[in-house]
Amino acid sequence: MSDSRFLSLEKLTLSYGKNVAVPEMDLDIGKGELVALLGPSGCGKTTTMRAIAGLMEPSSGAIVLDGVNITRVPANKRPVGLVFQSYALFPHLNVYENVAFGLKLMGVRGAELDTRVNDGLKTVGLSNFASRKPAELSGGQQQRVSLARSMVMEPKVLLLDEPLSNLDARLRLEMRTELQRVQKESGVTMIFVTHDQVEALAMADRIIVMLDGKIEQIGTPEEIYNNPVSDFVADFVGFENVFERVDDKIKTANGDIAINGTIDPATKGLAWRPSMVTLGEGPFEGTVRGTSFAGGTREYLLDTPLGQIKAECAASLPAHDFGAVLNFDLPVAKAAQLARTGNL
Amino acid sequence: MFQNRAEAIALVLPAAIFAGAVFLVPVVILLSEGFRTGDSWTLQAYVDFFSQSLNQAVFLRTLKLAAMVTAVAAVIGYAAAFAIVNLPPKGKGRITGLVVLPLMISPVARTYAWIVILGRTGIVNKALVSVGLSDEPIRFLFTETAVFIGLLQLFLPLMIISLISALENMPRDAVPAARVLGANWLQVFTKVILPLTKEGLVIGGTLVFTGSMTAYITPAILGGSKVLMLETLLYQRVTMANDFVSASVIALILIVMAFAANLLLKRLATARNKR
Numbered sequence: 001m002s003d004s005r006f007l008s009l010e011k012l013t014l015s016y017g018k019n020v021a022v023p024e025m026d027l028d029i030g031k032g033e034l035v036a037l038l039g040p041s042g043c044g045k046t047t048t049m050r051a052i053a054g055l056m057e058p059s060s061g062a063i064v065l066d067g068v069n070i071t072r073v074p075a076n077k078r079p080v081g082l083v084f085q086s087y088a089l090f091p092h093l094n095v096y097e098n099v100a101f102g103l104k105l106m107g108v109r110g111a112e113l114d115t116r117v118n119d120g121l122k123t124v125g126l127s128n129f130a131s132r133k134p135a136e137l138s139g140g141q142q143q144r145v146s147l148a149r150s151m152v153m154e155p156k157v158l159l160l161d162e163p164l165s166n167l168d169a170r171l172r173l174e175m176r177t178e179l180q181r182v183q184k185e186s187g188v189t190m191i192f193v194t195h196d197q198v199e200a201l202a203m204a205d206r207i208i209v210m211l212d213g214k215i216e217q218i219g220t221p222e223e224i225y226n227n228p229v230s231d232f233v234a235d236f237v238g239f240e241n242v243f244e245r246v247d248d249k250i251k252t253a254n255g256d257i258a259i260n261g262t263i264d265p266a267t268k269g270l271a272w273r274p275s276m277v278t279l280g281e282g283p284f285e286g287t288v289r290g291t292s293f294a295g296g297t298r299e300y301l302l303d304t305p306l307g308q309i310k311a312e313c314a315a316s317l318p319a320h321d322f323g324a325v326l327n328f329d330l331p332v333a334k335a336a337q338l339a340r341t342g343n344l
Numbered sequence: 345m346f347q348n349r350a351e352a353i354a355l356v357l358p359a360a361i362f363a364g365a366v367f368l369v370p371v372v373i374l375l376s377e378g379f380r381t382g383d384s385w386t387l388q389a390y391v392d393f394f395s396q397s398l399n400q401a402v403f404l405r406t407l408k409l410a411a412m413v414t415a416v417a418a419v420i421g422y423a424a425a426f427a428i429v430n431l432p433p434k435g436k437g438r439i440t441g442l443v444v445l446p447l448m449i450s451p452v453a454r455t456y457a458w459i460v461i462l463g464r465t466g467i468v469n470k471a472l473v474s475v476g477l478s479d480e481p482i483r484f485l486f487t488e489t490a491v492f493i494g495l496l497q498l499f500l501p502l503m504i505i506s507l508i509s510a511l512e513n514m515p516r517d518a519v520p521a522a523r524v525l526g527a528n529w530l531q532v533f534t535k536v537i538l539p540l541t542k543e544g545l546v547i548g549g550t551l552v553f554t555g556s557m558t559a560y561i562t563p564a565i566l567g568g569s570k571v572l573m574l575e576t577l578l579y580q581r582v583t584m585a586n587d588f589v590s591a592s593v594i595a596l597i598l599i600v601m602a603f604a605a606n607l608l609l610k611r612l613a614t615a616r617n618k619r
């Protein structure tokens with residue numbers, strides 16, 4: 001076992017009856033990593049989490065954690081923590097008892113129990129809420145109890161299923177930094193599920209993008225953000241103008257259209273963020289069909305021979321009116337070159 | 345909702361008068377019968393009742409059978425309800441339908457069906473004799489076992505239904521959460537499922553216990569006069585001996601025991617788990 005293969009999924013296949021939700025997944029996660037599992041609804045994120053936690057038996061393949069094959073180890077014997085999207089606090093127990101639940105089952109008693117529970121509550125800032133029942137807490141507080149309940153067990157891997165999805169925007173930001181801090185302080189290997197790319201980019205050391213049960217791309221936030229490998233990932237991280245490539249042309253609704261610049265032969269598609277579109281000059285013309293002000297920038301939706309194009313320029317520049325005709329260019333040099341297409 | 349109280353009272357009055365006339369008054373008269381000897385109020389009837397060994401035996405047997413049926417129904421009920429709740433939606437609907445089906449069949453028909461199964465020439469005995477496990481038919485009917493089986497079959501659906509609804513009201517991820525936190529299945533049951541479904545258990549338990557205690561047809565057909573229970577004894581006292589004093593005593597015992605069972609179960613349910 002090396003540190004970069006602390007948790008490994010080896011050809012892991014997960015099915016519900018006859019339906020295969022995740023086919024033959026291979027994945028290595030390093031010790032102490034904070035990994036985001038990103039993907040659209042129904043792509044198999046929860047299923048993968050449940051399998052790692054032992055709540056679902058794989059139909060084939062193996063899960064290896066810290067050098068031990070845990071594929072057949074029952075959930076209660078795995079050194080894995082899982083924070084549920086629903087929090088899953090025990091409503092009949094107060095906050096203290098919830099956090100103490102797993103420790104007591106481990107046989108921790110007396111002063112040690114007390115210390116560990118109180119430390120856990122302190123970490124998530126809920127020391128004053130020990131005797132409250134879950135029903136008397138806000139969503140964010142419940143989420144933190146759930147986190148503390150898993151953290152105090154000191155699992156080798158902590159899984160979080162959409163931990164922030166039920167929180168309002170402000171609390172979500174707060175919890176993001178909180179989670180990062182807790183993870184860095186404890187050094188626990190953490191995988192969190194999200195379908196919010198901003199959250200994944202902001203928090204993770206590494207991002208796994210999933211689609212239809214398969215891994216589309218694994219990489220650092222920078223890699224995912226700058227070099228998406230497929231049209232799906234590109235679209236997911238904000239490349240709003242995505243085209244398939246045919247020779248030195250791009251494929252559009254109005255036929256193949258030549259663009260300026262040479263395209264790498266291995267490239268299957270090209271993608272531009274709105275900010276990568278040159279606006280005001282270039283070989284193409286587009287009619288403004290919509291504009292929206294986004295603080296520092298202004299976004300334009302253009303009707304063009306290439307189809308609809310989203311472009312963007314500094315809000316300090318004079319605004320173009322609805323119906324105005326603008327020149328623009330899609331510079332190949334700026335585009336993300338996609339190795340795979342066909343998933344949009 | 346109502347303009348004034350008078351209106352509300354006017355609306356419930358007919359029902360109240362009806363219930364009072366045909367239910368409350370006769371019950372009070374019947375029950376007061378048990379506290380009178382001549383013109384004075386005494387507990388003599390109760391002392392007399394419990395001093396007879398037959399009555400003691402019937403009382404204890406009723407208590408014992410009702411308690412056993414309740415306990416076994418709870419065990420089987422939890423297993424069945426847990427399995428049903430975890431079925432995919434389509435199967436769940438069908439199986440729940442099957443569970444309540446017996447409740448829609450006449451108890452007389454249901455109980456006579458047991459005679460077909462347990463009688464001297466019934467299916468079980470035929471099988472035992474033909475396989476050679478027994479030389480002659482075994483007496484199942486008119487035994488406590490027969491009454492027990494009959495009552496269990498009669499009231500198990502009520503327990504299962506109560507537990508299904510209790511289990512369905514449990515937070516969805518409570519059980520998996522407990523598993524991941526290290527609980528084995530026994531601990532999942534005692535520390536999570538039981539505390540979160542105890543209201544359902546109290547309701548189901550009360551229904552099964554009072555039902556078993558006050559059932560008439562099942563002990564009458566499967567137990568007969570060999571295995572008397574309070575309810576069959578009551579009927580016997582009235583029809584054979586015109587003994588309304590004993591009837592009154594038994595009736596009150598049944599009512600008191602029903603309330604006691606409910607209180608006891610609630611008490612057990614709210615008792616804090618020892619840690």
Ligand SMILES: Nc1ncnc2c1ncn2[C@@H]1O[C@H](COP(=O)(O)OP(=O)(O)OP(=O)(O)O)[C@@H](O)[C@H]1O
Pocket residue numbers: 016019021039040041042043044045046047048195
């Ligand atoms: N209990 C189940 N029975 C049958 N199929 C299921 C079950 N749970 C999930 N699935 C299917 O498995 C696939 C993956 O589901 P999963 O819950 O893992 O998705 P997810 O990525 O977590 O989605 P979301 O973002 O909506 O939570 C989906 O197609 C889903 O319909």
Ligand SMILES: [Mg+2]
Pocket residue numbers: 045046047161
């Ligand atoms: Mg999910």
